[in-house]
Amino acid sequence: MKIRFWGVRGSFAMSGRDFLRYGGNTTSVELVTNAGQRLLIDLGTGATELAKSLMSVEFGKGQGSLPILLSHTHLDHIQGLPFFTPFFIKGNEIRILGANPISGLSLESTLQNQLAPHYSPLNGLENLAAGVSIETITAGDTIQLPGFEVVTAAVPHGSMWTTAYRITADGKTVAYLSDVEYPSPEEPVDIALGLAQDADLLIHDAMHADHDYEQRRGWGHSPARAGVVLAERAGAKKLALFHHSPDATDDMIDEVVTRTAASTAVPVFAAAEGSYLDI
Amino acid sequence: MQITFWGVRGSYPVPGAATVRYGGQTSCVEVRSTSGECLIVDAGTGMRALGNKLLREAQGPMHHHVLLSHVHWDHIQGMPFFGPAYVPGTKISVYALLTAADELNDVIGGITRHEFFPMPLEAVPAHFEFHQVEPGVDFEIGPFHVMPIALNHPFGSVGYRIDCDGSSWAYVADTAPFDQVLHKQHFLKGPEPLSEDDRIALAAMREALVRRLDGVDTVIYDTHFLPDEYARFPHYGHSTPDQALEICGLAKVRRLVLYHHAPTHGDEQMDKIAAEYLAKGANVGIEVLTSFEGMTLPIGPEPGAT
Numbered sequence: 001m002k003i004r005f006w007g008v009r010g011s012f013a014m015s016g017r018d019f020l021r022y023g024g025n026t027t028s029v030e031l032v033t034n035a036g037q038r039l040l041i042d043l044g045t046g047a048t049e050l051a052k053s054l055m056s057v058e059f060g061k062g063q064g065s066l067p068i069l070l071s072h073t074h075l076d077h078i079q080g081l082p083f084f085t086p087f088f089i090k091g092n093e094i095r096i097l098g099a100n101p102i103s104g105l106s107l108e109s110t111l112q113n114q115l116a117p118h119y120s121p122l123n124g125l126e127n128l129a130a131g132v133s134i135e136t137i138t139a140g141d142t143i144q145l146p147g148f149e150v151v152t153a154a155v156p157h158g159s160m161w162t163t164a165y166r167i168t169a170d171g172k173t174v175a176y177l178s179d180v181e182y183p184s185p186e187e188p189v190d191i192a193l194g195l196a197q198d199a200d201l202l203i204h205d206a207m208h209a210d211h212d213y214e215q216r217r218g219w220g221h222s223p224a225r226a227g228v229v230l231a232e233r234a235g236a237k238k239l240a241l242f243h244h245s246p247d248a249t250d251d252m253i254d255e256v257v258t259r260t261a262a263s264t265a266v267p268v269f270a271a272a273e274g275s276y277l278d279i
Numbered sequence: 280m281q282i283t284f285w286g287v288r289g290s291y292p293v294p295g296a297a298t299v300r301y302g303g304q305t306s307c308v309e310v311r312s313t314s315g316e317c318l319i320v321d322a323g324t325g326m327r328a329l330g331n332k333l334l335r336e337a338q339g340p341m342h343h344h345v346l347l348s349h350v351h352w353d354h355i356q357g358m359p360f361f362g363p364a365y366v367p368g369t370k371i372s373v374y375a376l377l378t379a380a381d382e383l384n385d386v387i388g389g390i391t392r393h394e395f396f397p398m399p400l401e402a403v404p405a406h407f408e409f410h411q412v413e414p415g416v417d418f419e420i421g422p423f424h425v426m427p428i429a430l431n432h433p434f435g436s437v438g439y440r441i442d443c444d445g446s447s448w449a450y451v452a453d454t455a456p457f458d459q460v461l462h463k464q465h466f467l468k469g470p471e472p473l474s475e476d477d478r479i480a481l482a483a484m485r486e487a488l489v490r491r492l493d494g495v496d497t498v499i500y501d502t503h504f505l506p507d508e509y510a511r512f513p514h515y516g517h518s519t520p521d522q523a524l525e526i527c528g529l530a531k532v533r534r535l536v537l538y539h540h541a542p543t544h545g546d547e548q549m550d551k552i553a554a555e556y557l558a559k560g561a562n563v564g565i566e567v568l569t570s571f572e573g574m575t576l577p578i579g580p581e582p583g584a585t
Contacts, residue, residue: 012327012360013292015303015572024294024303045291048542073394079352083291083542101394110394118350118386121433121516123466158397220397246327273295 001169001279003201004030007046008271010179010207010221010243011076018249023273025049026076027178027243029203033169037147040068041165041176043096046273047080054086062091062130067145070098071178072162073110081111082120092130099137099154099163108134139163153191155180158220166195172279175199175236177227178243185213185226188233196234200279203271204230206241209248209256224260231266241270280444280578282497283309286325287570289453289503289517289539290353297545302572304328305353306452306539308499313444316421319345320439320450322373325572326357333363340368344420346412347375348452349436350386358387359396359403369405372420374412376427376437383409412437415487428491429484430454432516433462440491446579449492452501452539456522457485459513467514485526492530497578499570500527502537505552520556520567527565534566536576 007013007025014024026044040047051059058064064086071077086092098107108125111134117123125132137143139154139161151166157179164177175196182188196202204227208216213223224241231239241260244253253270261268286292286304293303305323319329322345333341341363348354363369375383387407388400400407412418414429414437426440431454438451455462460470461477473481492498503517520537527535537556540549553569560567568576 009294013294013303013324015292015294015298017299019294020296020299024292045294048291048293049295074397075356075390075395079291079356082352105394113389113392114395117434117464117466118382119352119355119390121351121466123433127466127468160393160397 001034001172001174002032003174003277003279004032005046005271005273005275006030006050007042007044007080008242008244008273009044010205010245012246013045014246021250021272022244022253022270025273026079028080029176031148031167031169031174033147035147038066039145039148039167040066042071042077042178043068043080043084044076044078045080048083051083051085059086059089059092062089065093067095067097069150069163069165070096070107071164071176072157072160073098073101073107074179077179078111078114082115082122087128087130087132090129094130095133095135097135097137097143099139099161102160107136137163151195153195155189155192157181158218160220164192164195166199172200173198174201174203174279176203177230178203178205179220180205181218181220181222182226185223186229188226188230192230193234196230196236199234199236201238201240201277202227202231202234202236203240203242205243206256206270207243207245209252210259224256228260228264228266228268232264236266239266239268241268244270280313280446280448281311281575282448282578283311283575284325284570284572285309285329286323286357287538287540287572288542289501290542292324293542300546300571301540301549301569304572305356306348307357308450310423310441312422314422316423317343318420318423318441319343321346321348321354321452322358322361323353323355324357324360327360327362330360330362330364334366337363337366340366340370342370342372344372345374346425346439347373348430348438348450349376349432349434351453355387355390359391359398364403364405367404371405371407372410373407374410376435377411377413383411426491428488430488431457431460431462431481431484433467434464435462438488440495444579447495448497448499448578449495450499451488451492451523452499453503453516454501454518455513455516456518457481462516470514489526489529492526492532495530495532497534497536497576498523498527498532499536499538501539503539503541508541520552520559524556524560524563524565524567528563532565534568535560537567537569
């Protein structure tokens with residue numbers, strides 16, 4: 001399985017010189033099996049970059065099919081949706097899978113609201129030329145997608161929940177826990193331990209530097225330390241720090257990586273936009 | 280009077296090496312009177328950095344005024360990240376077009392609903408108030424005289440002419456030109472045939488825009504497309520620099536500023552566009568500048584004389 005980070009930034013897309021090495025686009029991660037089957041997680045602005053490369057293959061001809069998993073519908077995870085060009089080509093088949101954002105509100109009506117006429121000239125999902133299906137996940141479900149097995153779980157994110165994923169393909173496993181905060185960085189919730197158990201790669205929320213965390217406790221995001229503790233306890237083989245703060249410049253992220261790597265035997269790196277990883 | 284560009288990009292923010300010089304953040308412009316009073320036009324992602332600057336300067340809670348051209352995401356997405364909104368005692372007055380302002384509280388509140396943003400608008404410490412604007416009905420905000428102008432964009436958009444300190448500038452975004460497509464309140468798959476009434480409506484909108492821009496010192500204009508791009512997407516609601524030059528020529532505007540750059544136009548292409556239209560403008564006696572993030576322009580016939 002190959003993984004490519006298209007967007008690694010949390011909350012807000014950051015442009016400019018200070019964000020060139022790790023990248024300023026908001027979250028979007030692509031997984032590809034050895035046989036070429038593809039899966040996308042989250043539709044932040046990073047997805048618009050992926051869209052360009054997809055359009056040069058079968059998606060440009062209306063022959064693409066793609067499942068997209070959403071962790072949740074905060075804007076930084078869906079703001080690329082209206083600009084993801086494969087949606088505009090008839091014949092493409094795109095599935096969007098995610099949990100209902102809050103009780104009483106469906107995933108479909110949330111995405112419809114995003115494209116409501118005030119906000120977007122697209123004026124509704126029905127105007128996307130591709131075949132689009134919105135499929136509601138109940139956290140805890142295991143989903144079979146072509147080439148991938150996906151285990152889902154709800155994890156705490158401030159006053160709400162996000163969906164975390166354990167994805168297995170080609171005998172390898174990636175755990176994706178973006179936008180998560182535990183009661184304490186030292187106490188990952190059991191469900192997170194289960195998802196990350198023996199994972200080949202753990203992608204984890206690292207919005208805050210450890211020394212910044214105390215004043216931001218309760219905002220729904222983790223310090224780098226939380227990913228380390230989870231990786232060590234769950235026996236994950238590698239840790240990708242992810243969902244970098246919009247205030248974190250390249251140099252600041254370098255520092256976090258150096259400090260975090262010195263604190264653990266688990267190999268640690270900061271996810272960088274455009275980078276590939278062969279798992 | 281002086282204006283500063285905090286976001287010059289259209290559609291969505293574009294980080295990366297290709298946008299370092301012109302900037303990747305979406306529509307947001309700060310206006311300052313000589314006496315230091317401030318107006319903000321549009322609340323795109325550029326508004327985050329503006330908010331951080333205002334916070335550094337502030338002596339205490341402020342009253343901010345935000346004029347919105349319309350409420351597509353690229354013009355409002357910065358609002359939840361506007362730092363001063365989190366300072367208790369701050370007041371934020373938002374002005375927008377009637378069709379949006381009917382539900383403006385809902386619309387702006389909608390972007391901070393739980394499913395989209397961690398904190399709902401009601402919980403944000405600043406006090407928000409909403410005002411409807413109507414094309415042709417002028418109003419005052421402090422020393423600024425504001426004239427809303429109807430534009431041609433899906434579900435409606437409004438431009439603003441702003442007079443202050445004996446000079447004037449105008450914000451004309453987002454808008455399509457006024458010939459091929461009349462934008463209304465429905466989704467356009469492509470250009471639709473124009474009825475006689477549509478043609479009359481377009482001509483009236485164009486005539487009113489030219490009249491209101493008459494003699495304005497500086498016009499910031501939605502020039503999202505190059506001509507070949509416009510030919511493919513005439514129904515997307517944006518203009519080309521040539522179309523902007525035509526309007527500015529009729530209105531005898533001194534200076535045109537290209538704005539709302541397409542997300543696909545990287546710095547090198549923007550350099551070419553800037554050079555090409557600087558020359559084209561010179562041929563018709565209009566100074567053409569290309570906006571970039573961080574650009575500050577004095578408004579008035581003698582730069583710096585404001």
